[in-house]
Amino acid sequence: MKINKPISPTDGLTRANPSAEYTRFLNEYIELHKTKAFDGRSIRKFIGTITKLIHEHQCRTLLDYGAGKGTLYTDQYHKLTDDIDQPLQAYWKLDEVALYEPARPGYDRLPNRTFDAVICTDVLEHIPESDLGWVIDELFSKANKLLFLNIATFPAMKKFADGTNVHISIFNFLSWLQFIEPIQKQYPYVTVHAYFDEITENGIGKTSGYQLKGRDANNQNSVQTETIAAQSA
Template identity: 35%
Template sequence: MQNKNEIINKAIYLQKSGKLKEAEEYLQFHYSNSKDDTNISIAYASVSESVGKKDIAIKILQDAIILNPNNALLLTNLGGVLVRNGKSKEAIAYLEKASSLIPNNIINYTNLACAYAEERDWKRAAASAEVVLSQNPDSKFMLKLIAQSSVEIKNYSRCLSAYDKLSDLQDIQYQNIQSSASSMKIDFSRKKPSHRYVELSNQYEIMHEKSLKEKNITFAGIVTFLRVAPFIRKKFKNKEIDSMLDYGGGQGKQYFLKDLHDSIGKNYKNMESFLNINSVKIYDAGRPDTFDNLGKIYDAVICTDVLEHCDKLDLPWIISELFGHSKKYLFATIATYPAVKILPNGENAHCTIEESKWWSNLFSKIAYKFPNIEYSFLVVNDRSFDNVEAFTNSNLKV
């Protein structure tokens, strides 16, 4: 007769071999004879969930908890199954009890952080994520969760430090862009933009004015910027950047943030200090009060989450303008997916969605006229910032 360890080991072997159905039948047989055994119950619930029988998995664990109400392992496993199957509110009670029985259990607090986040209890989500990170500081999933939670509770310094850590963990390699053999013909300009530029600029001006009146700031400039600020800082290093233009910087609220921290806890009095620059100006097509800032040259120009908002007719002259306002360096980020925001006319805010090859070709042709300007840009292919392609005319690592 097999002992319980042999049963569990064989079930694990079958699962790892991809024989889930066989593992399910094997554990079902032994579970029917050993319903009071915690480990067999957990193993059977696990394989049941793996084959899509989530309700059976939940029932197995609930029955086991009736027999062992203070078993933290059962409580943690049931909480995890509930979270993964959209029952976070129900999961929290089990997970909180498990955490009281076994404090600082990393699996339990991972599930708790997810459950709280699903219920939009951002303070508790952040607190649970911190417990996980205290034991596993390189957990990308928890760093993203704490960044999101920190934004929701307006703890922007913690958000920035989490993104700073993520930028260290995300080993992005910049691909070198070969210079184009010739420049491209540019049909429009700032003085004579296309009809689409005028139309879109009006849409953004309406959105800015409406958000200010309603005190619900649209394009505040904070959330997206915090995600990319660590990449900008890395690229600014050793370039002696003193002045910067944030082209398309929205309301510029990112530059009102104070008392910021990086991933190792170093303090910065504001965003300029974090980026190691002395001055920043903002230009935004939807804010006429910023138009005068285009009449100057800056050490660096950044353009984050902007170019995909522009029509293809105008992108050549807009990118040329980015180069034209930079003395040393240009940095941009570009999304390749639809935006969350919808314009007042019903159009998606991302009106130019193209893959990285299209963007690199465009930059190469525009950069032909600006051989002394170093530039880099990130093409972001998903909202989670996992699929990022990076390009530069200087073959460097992030």
């Protein structure tokens, strides 16, 4: 597994010009979305955390980037959790929520505007390493205040038809942080909260959380990384 090396995307790739690998896997995900897979349940354990962050950053609008089927935003939310009593957009008291899912017809057009908060859970590990640069830059470009990430650092249970694991970019949390931090410097007013799902040497699942602080209006504070409260996976 590629967990100890730096993340090295391919130069020159963009949304308009992604890698052939990105296009191939996207077509695979389109087929997988025709099944019951990717219903958006990965947000469940972070509902409380995101609620707190939305309040702290005074967010009124939110983009869920890679929302899957977005079940928690529908009247079927109760099929995934008993922790909320209404769909997420109402529970979070937001003025607007947009769902983007490139593998789902009807939700495959990225909104041409920015949002106070952007959340991206169980997505980046599914993106080819070659395309991680433009995808993460795109996430930052859509956020005005807050970017919330959840990334798995181990193989998934699901595989593509050819046997390839659907987690195609597997790196440890430090590699991810070292990759994300320089990109954040181009978006100094966006604060990042990144939670990494990990498997310990004893085979126990855990989630470690980190914060990459945005700089103040006078650009006086350098971006810092610090461990924050984590939840069990």
